[in-house]
Amino acid sequence: MWYNTKATEMLGIQYPIMQGPFGGNLSSVELVATVSNAGGLGGYGAYTLSPEEIIAVDKQIKAATNKPYNINLWVSDTDAENGTVTDEQYEQAKQLFKPYFDEAGIPLPAKPAPFKPRFENQVEVILDIRPKVFSFMFGVPSAEMLEQCRRLGIKTVGAATTLDEAIFLENAGVDMIIASGFEAGGHRPSFLASAESSTTGTFVLLQLIREKVKTPVIAAGGIANGKGVAAALALGASAAQIGTAFLATDESNALPIHRQMLFSDAAKYTTLSRAFTGRFGRGITSRVAREMLGKEKQFLPFPLQTTFMSPLRKAALEQEKWDMILFWGGQIAPILKHTKAKQLMQSLIEETTAYFDNLKA
Numbered sequence: 001m002w003y004n005t006k007a008t009e010m011l012g013i014q015y016p017i018m019q020g021p022f023g024g025n026l027s028s029v030e031l032v033a034t035v036s037n038a039g040g041l042g043g044y045g046a047y048t049l050s051p052e053e054i055i056a057v058d059k060q061i062k063a064a065t066n067k068p069y070n071i072n073l074w075v076s077d078t079d080a081e082n083g084t085v086t087d088e089q090y091e092q093a094k095q096l097f098k099p100y101f102d103e104a105g106i107p108l109p110a111k112p113a114p115f116k117p118r119f120e121n122q123v124e125v126i127l128d129i130r131p132k133v134f135s136f137m138f139g140v141p142s143a144e145m146l147e148q149c150r151r152l153g154i155k156t157v158g159a160a161t162t163l164d165e166a167i168f169l170e171n172a173g174v175d176m177i178i179a180s181g182f183e184a185g186g187h188r189p190s191f192l193a194s195a196e197s198s199t200t201g202t203f204v205l206l207q208l209i210r211e212k213v214k215t216p217v218i219a220a221g222g223i224a225n226g227k228g229v230a231a232a233l234a235l236g237a238s239a240a241q242i243g244t245a246f247l248a249t250d251e252s253n254a255l256p257i258h259r260q261m262l263f264s265d266a267a268k269y270t271t272l273s274r275a276f277t278g279r280f281g282r283g284i285t286s287r288v289a290r291e292m293l294g295k296e297k298q299f300l301p302f303p304l305q306t307t308f309m310s311p312l313r314k315a316a317l318e319q320e321k322w323d324m325i326l327f328w329g330g331q332i333a334p335i336l337k338h339t340k341a342k343q344l345m346q347s348l349i350e351e352t353t354a355y356f357d358n359l360k361a
């Protein structure tokens, strides 16, 4: 059957369908459990959580499903030198943001306190809670960490945006590689070259990686229905990872207006921008996203750009100024149909099955 792949065998799941983890508090226990209980692999994006919070979330997931699931972290979680910015950088960003803060009628924030990377402490927790799958982006954990995961039976999954990154991940010995195409919603997880120069589409990237790399590959980016899953499998993927379509379901932790936007006409247009966090990510085009293009020199490095963007987003939400917000989402949003994660899973399975059955008929 189409659903017996290297991924289903390795991860102990029924269908090669993975729900993409969402960082920034957009994942939910309910979504993870719904997807895992339906035979796929639910994923929780935990990069903003403290070790204690990860332990608490993990307990909730374990209570909601006895099936395999994935916990996701960011290996590199800052681009700020020594975690901070100069007074000059801060002043430049203040000038850039002043008109928007004036428009929203809120005060400009103070210079951010230095940011302390979180990955080293978070990753220790992974070894304690032992999810079936530990996926990561923006780099590769140390050889010792990968070895410890291997010993504990935790499958490791790294994200690549280029063939070079896939080869790097294979040489590090990860169990599976995500081919992260530029159609995808959220951040581009590039870690060797700049994200701006790593913009290959999912199906080209998948084929390039399959030519040169033996590690099983998961296709991510622009897949939202059974035909997309079938296409990924036909091109050699062992599984498909689906983000935007699950983000749009009621079970995700996205705000109702965010989910509504993903189903609206606005979702026809998306932008890759550093304006919202300091790292390159795709969301529905908004006025602020358009106006910030070309002003990257005044942005603060990840994640300190959020010093400005978070209060602005909060005020814009309160004032319903949607054009001041970037709602994360991928290029595939206009074909979305399902608002319930269980129905989305069922439909993905039925459509993929029908597609392969038709080929045999």
Ligand SMILES: Cc1cc2nc3c(=O)[nH]c(=O)nc-3n(C[C@H](O)[C@H](O)[C@H](O)COP(=O)(O)O)c2cc1C
Binding pocket: 019, 020, 021, 022, 023, 024, 026, 045, 046, 047, 072, 073, 135, 136, 137, 159, 180, 183, 184, 185, 186, 187, 220, 221, 222, 223, 241, 242, 243, 244, 245, 247, 328, 329, 330, 331, 332
């Ligand atoms: C809002 C949002 C947040 C995301 N956060 C993460 C993350 O923290 N870690 C990660 O590995 N992938 C993250 N992703 C990528 C997804 O897990 C998935 O690979 C991607 O969305 C697939 O492409 P699609 O959006 O076209 O379906 C995020 C995607 C979105 C839309």
